Amino acid sequence: LNYTLHLADNALILGQRNAEWTGHGPVLEQDIAISNISLDLIGQARNFYQYAATLINQSTSQSLNRSTEDTLAYLRNEKEFKNCLLVELKKGDWAFTVLRQFLFSTYQFYLYQQLQKSADAMLAAIAEKSLKEVTYHVRWSAEWVIRLGDGTTESNRRITGALHDLWPYTGELTGNAGYETALLAENLAVDLTTLKELWMDKIKEVLHEATLELPQNQWMQTGGKEGNHTEHLGFILAEMQYLQRTYPGVEW
Amino acid sequence: MEQVPDPEVPVLSVIDLGIVRDVKIIGDEIEIIITPTYSGCPAMDVISMEIRMILLERGFKKVTVTSILSPAWTTDWMSEAGKEKLRLYGIAPPNPVQTVCDIKLFAEDEAVQCPHCKSYNTKLVSQFGSTACKSLYKCNNCLEPFDYFKCH
Numbered sequence: 001l002n003y004t005l006h007l008a009d010n011a012l013i014l015g016q017r018n019a020e021w022t023g024h025g026p027v028l029e030q031d032i033a034i035s036n037i038s039l040d041l042i043g044q045a046r047n048f049y050q051y052a053a054t055l056i057n058q059s060t061s062q063s064l065n066r067s068t069e070d071t072l073a074y075l076r077n078e079k080e081f082k083n084c085l086l087v088e089l090k091k092g093d094w095a096f097t098v099l100r101q102f103l104f105s106t107y108q109f110y111l112y113q114q115l116q117k118s119a120d121a122m123l124a125a126i127a128e129k130s131l132k133e134v135t136y137h138v139r140w141s142a143e144w145v146i147r148l149g150d151g152t153t154e155s156n157r158r159i160t161g162a163l164h165d166l167w168p169y170t171g172e173l174t175g176n177a178g179y180e181t182a183l184l185a186e187n188l189a190v191d192l193t194t195l196k197e198l199w200m201d202k203i204k205e206v207l208h209e210a211t212l213e214l215p216q217n218q219w220m221q222t223g224g225k226e227g228n229h230t231e232h233l234g235f236i237l238a239e240m241q242y243l244q245r246t247y248p249g250v251e252w
Numbered sequence: 253m254e255q256v257p258d259p260e261v262p263v264l265s266v267i268d269l270g271i272v273r274d275v276k277i278i279g280d281e282i283e284i285i286i287t288p289t290y291s292g293c294p295a296m297d298v299i300s301m302e303i304r305m306i307l308l309e310r311g312f313k314k315v316t317v318t319s320i321l322s323p324a325w326t327t328d329w330m331s332e333a334g335k336e337k338l339r340l341y342g343i344a345p346p347n348p349v350q351t352v353c354d355i356k357l358f359a360e361d362e363a364v365q366c367p368h369c370k371s372y373n374t375k376l377v378s379q380f381g382s383t384a385c386k387s388l389y390k391c392n393n394c395l396e397p398f399d400y401f402k403c404h
Contacts, residue, residue: 029388033380040384043292047321125322130291132324132404133384140379 001055002082002179003189004123005072006225008048009083012073013233014104015041016240020091033140037101040133047126049073074244078227078234082177085224086169088233095148095158100166102141102206107173109134110198114190123188142206149210156211163212171220174199178226253284256306259298260383261401263341266299268334271325281314282307287325289404290384327404339367344389344400364400366391374398 018038025031049069056067086104091097112134115127148155174196176184183189207214223229243250253272258264266272266286274285284303288296300317307315327346335345344367363372371393379402381388386399 029378029380032382032388033378036380036384039292039294040290041292043288043290047291121322125320125324126291129288129321129324133291136379 001052001059003183004048004052004055006082006177006179007123007126008045008052008072009081010087010104010108011041011048012045013081013083013236014087014101015039015045016236017087017089017091018097018101021097026094034097034101037137037140040130040137044126044130044133045073047129051122051126070244074241078229078237080227081229081233081237082225082227083233084169084172085221085230086166086172088224088230088236089166089169090232092162092165093158095155096162096165098141098144098148099159099162101137102145103166103170103173103203105134105137105141106202107195107199109138110195111190111192114195117187118189119187145206145212146210149207149212159210160212163207163215167215167217168219168221172222172225175220175222253303256299256302259295259302260385261338261341261343263337264334266303268331268337270329270331270334271299273320280312281316282312283316283318285318285320287320287323289325293384295383325404327401330401338401342367342398343386344398346401346403364389366394366396367398368396369394 015038018034018041021031021034022038023031025034046069049072052072053067053069084104086100089096089100092100109131112127112131116124116131118124118127145159148159150156174192176189176192180189180192184191204214224233253267253275254265256266258266258269269289271286271289272284273287274283276283276285284307286296286300286303296319300319303317304315330346338345344364347364364374364376365372366374366389369391371391373392374389375392377388377390377397379387381399381402385401385404387402388397389400390397
């Protein structure tokens with residue numbers, strides 16, 4: 001359950017973050033592109049939340065207060081969210097957004113590739129369904145990283161700054177949390193440490209093409225997957241959950 | 253099912269799209285099994301409602317629409333008739349050979365035929381179009397922009 005929620009939270013929060021660009025993209029086509037990526041991520045989150053809700057409802061006999069995808073997205077608090085810190089950071093400028101997307105989508109690409117083989121049939125099905133979508137995200141974001149890195153002095157300056165700022169948050173992508181390690185023996189979760197090399201190779205290849213240098217600092221900020229977040233998550237949840245909390249059960 | 257249209261591309265029925273995977277009938281109960289095109293496709297809710305409405309009209313007392321994710325939908329499941337309908341509607345249908353499914357960068361653009369003037373001299377404007385299933389192209393010959401139902 002924690003693992004399913006973690007996968008859902010990652011997709012939801014990044015989807016919500018990227019959606020801040022809707023109507024504000026640098027050009028119309030890219031506004032549509034980032035909004036499409038948001039839509040894919042929120043769709044993936046819905047599938048994971050629906051599954052998590054089924055798991056919760058199965059484990060309890062009470063018929064009141066049943067969990068749904070909506071209660072999980074809109075009525076949990078900051079500490080209950082298990083997303084990586086990387087996805088909750090503020091949207092920043094375009095360079096920050098596309099670089100974050102690239103770091104995350106590359107992780108998600110290799111993750112879903114493995115998760116398709118999970119012994120949990122539902123997680124495997126969601127991964128299989130999402131993989132082609134993520135393939136598009138990787139290509140789109142990597143091409144932008146290269147375009148900015150190997151672009152003008154200004155675009156290079158911006159993406160170099162973004163790389164410096166984002167790098168300490170990438171550790172969580174390839175390190176297992178307790179609930180992940182616990183599921184490894186039964187082949188339910190993906191062992192993230194096995195993805196590290198694949199992820200790093202792809203990152204190196206694209207950064208090289210983009211004339212950017214791989215950051216040398218090894219210190220990584222962690223905690224998001226265990227519910228210890230940066231100050232940014234509270235704000236994004238406040239905005240996202242406001243309506244449901246103020247008018248419980250409201251529909252449109 | 254031929255009469256249930258895709259709300260985003262109304263010339264296509266759910267059969268043309270290839271999203272109806274199975275139909276089970278027991279007495280006056282019917283179950284339709286569909287699979288989503290994209291995880292976040294907002295049309296899916298409308299589609300299952302339309303399926304339910306049309307079957308209730310036809311006298312089925314109990315209608316269930318179940319969504320399954322695996323095996324994942326692909327544009328290969330779209331019918332030939334559906335592809336022709338798309339072309340006439342002004343949307344380039346997906347190419348028969350899948351060309352998107354790896355993360356190689358700056359891959360050569362697919363040769364996509366302009367649905368208006370039939371030229372192959374076209375250019376990809378954006379991989380992401382007005383809906384999740386389409387990308388945006390421009391024809392270098394007749395200069396018209398058009399949607400391409402992208403391989404998936």
